[in-house]
Amino acid sequence: MQAGQTPDAGVNQPAANGNLQQNGANGAFSGKLFYEYTGYTTLDLATGAKRPYLPLTTDRFSFSISSDGQKAYVAEQLTFGDIDRGEGTHRYIVVSTHNGQQIDTFPGSPGSLSGMAMNLSPDGQRIATGLLRNGWNGDAHLVVENRHGEVLFDFTEAGYTGAFGWLPDGRMVATDADGWLTLIDRNFNPVRRIRQFSGPGRPGRMQASPDGQRLVFNWNQRIYVMNIDGSNLHQVATSDLWESDVAWSPDSRWLVLAHGESTCPQLTIVNADESMVDVSYATRDPRAHQVQAATGYQGKLEPVCGRSVSWR
Known part of the structure; x- marks a missing residue:
């Protein structure tokens, strides 16, 4: 077998935590997936056990999972008012991913949630999200809020209008209108430009690997990986449709992708070193592992649909 090649079906693959184990519901992959689909849900990869922990409501716009996987931070719209004037108010609730019990709550800054995916800092103290506010002419601004309801930094006002994400050490990356991805320090000062992206689209859903060495992102409805220096x-x-979401495995070697129809984005695991893995619905690519849960009759394994996926 060549380096970087995924083992054939039936062969134990390295588990996400770096250990080997007997084949489970999803080969040798372990850890938990957190995602949204008809509710906020956890899936144990080893056993295939799926458990909802929080119901969906129309006022819950987005969520992000803590680094240890124990808590979900959920953005909740409290009042709406005139959206174009940013008259709404929002807050964040913190719930257990085991049973949905509320652990904490803290206010958001003035303004309405734009609906974009929120992004929790590694230490759980800051949230990057999109807001609508009076004076912004109906445009959503990309901002970072703290747990006291204060805006610490407005990326849009500073000229960064594209994707942004956290690095494990608390720094960030952000894309400007010209397509430049820039490394930002903890005080929101630009450190250096990483790479310029051209073409009709800009990168989205930017995520750093847990080891801080690589970035994964959605670009023109496809998933890309590159080194942190842009190489x-x-x-x-x-795929035959589109790839909408992605998350790193805890050991920074694998990716779980959400792809396909928006009504049921299927989850598939691929090696982050691979290129052009076919994740179409009818794929026979041996490098693509379809995530399964024990949800069928008598625990039969079935494909999983999910959005906004995380892997811990």
Whole structure:
């Protein structure tokens, strides 16, 4: 077998935590997936056990999972008012991913949630999200809030209008209108430009690997990986529809992708070193592992649909 090649079906693969184990519901992959689909849900990869822990409501716009996987931070719209004038108010609730019990709550800054995916800092003290507010002419601004309801930094006002994400050490990356991805320090000062992206789209859903060495993101409805310095850019997957979401495994070696119809985005695991893995619905690519849960009759394994996926 060549380096970087995924073992054939039936062979134990390295588990996400770096240990080997007997084949489970999803081969040798372990850890938990957290996602949204008809409710906020956890899935144990080893056993295939799926458990909802919080129901969906129309006022819960987005969520992000803590680094240890124990808590979900959920953005909740409290009042709406005139959205174009940003008259709404919002807050964040913190719930247990085991049973949905509320652990904490803290206010958001004035303004309405735009609906974009929120992004929790590694230490759980800051939230990057999109807001609508009076004076912004109906445009959503990308901001970072703290747990006291204060805006610490407005990326949009500073000229960064594209994707942004956290690094494990608390620094950030953000994309400007010209397509430049820039490294930002903890005080929101630009450190250096990483890479310029051209074409009709800009990168989205930017995520750093847990070891801080690589970035994964959605670009023109496809998933790409590159080194943190901008080198070794490659398209990881291809499909007959689109790839909407992605998350790193805890050991920074694997990716779980959400792809396909928006009504049921299927979850598939691929090696982050691979290129052009076919994750289409009818794929026979041995490098693509379809995530399964024990949800069928008598625990039969079935494919999983999910959005806004995380892996811990």
